[in-house]
Amino acid sequence: MANIIAHQKSSPQIDHESDSAQQYLTFQLGGELFALDILHVKEILEYGHVTPVPMTPTFIRGVINLRGAVVPVIDLYARFGRGLAEVTRRSCIVIVEVQHEEERHDIGVTVDAVNEVVELPPAEIEPAPAFGAKIRTDFIAGMGKLDGRFVILLDLAKVLSVDEMALLAEMGQGDHGNGE
Template structure:
C-alpha cells in the first residue's frame, strides 16, 4: 500500500462493553488474549480485577466495565483482555483491559471522527478522543493514556513493583 493512500486514516481496534462500541488506537495495542484466570490483589479499587502472568511478566488487569461505571457481568466465551501500553509521565506501563468482546480493526479517516461531546463541567470526557461514525453506529474512540488518573496508575505500578520484588526475591 502506498503511504499516500492511507494518509490521515488511523487504525483502531474496536471492542464492546455492554451494547456500546469503543475503539483504541491500534498503536497502543500489543495483543489480544482470551480471558484467563486473574489473580485478585487485595486492597485495590473495584475496577482493578487483579494480575495475570504474561510470559513471565506480571500484568495488571482492569475491568473496563467497572472503570466506566457499567454494571459488571459474567464472563463469556467472548470476554477478552486487550494488552495495551499506557503512557504515564513518559513511562510506558503495560496493562490488560478487560472487554466483553473484540470486534475488528477499523480504518477511520479524520472526516469520520467528530469531536467528543461537551456534556458539562461535572462530566469527565477528556479520555474520549472523538466519536467515530460507521454506518449509523457511533464508536467512542478512547485516549487510553487519559482513562486512568495519575493516582490510579501509580497504584497499578506499585502493585506491579511489589509483585515483581516478591517474585524476584
C-alpha cells in the same frame, strides 16, 4: 485467539488535519461500541485466570502472568463507574501500552468482545460530546462514524492514567476488594 502486535505511537491525540486514516481496534463493552488506537494495542488474550489482589479498587480485576511479567488487569466497565463486567466466553483481555512519565507500562483491559480493526479517516471523526455519553467526557478522544453509527474512541492516556488510578486506590474508591 490471534495476537495483535503494534508499535507505540508518540501521541494519543487524533490528528484531524492529516488525511490519512488511522486504525482502531473496535470492541463491545456493555452493549456499546468502543475503539482504541491500534498503535497502543500489543495483543489480545482470551480471558483467563486473573489473580485478585486484596485491597484494590473494584475496577482492578487483578493481575495476570504475561510471559513472566506481572500485568494489572483493569475492568473497563467498572472503570467507567458501571460495576463489574460479566465475564462470558467472548470476554477478552486487551494488552495495551501506556506511557507514564518516562516509562511504558503494559496494562490489560477487559472487554466483552473484540470486533475488528477498522480504518477511520479524520473526516469521519467528530470531537467528544460535551454531554450525553455514559462515561466521563475526558475519557473520550472523539466519536468515529462507522457504518452509520458512532463508535466511542477512547483516550487511553486518560482512561488508564496511572496517577489517577493510584490516587483512587489511595482514597479507597470502589470499595476495596474486587468482588471476586
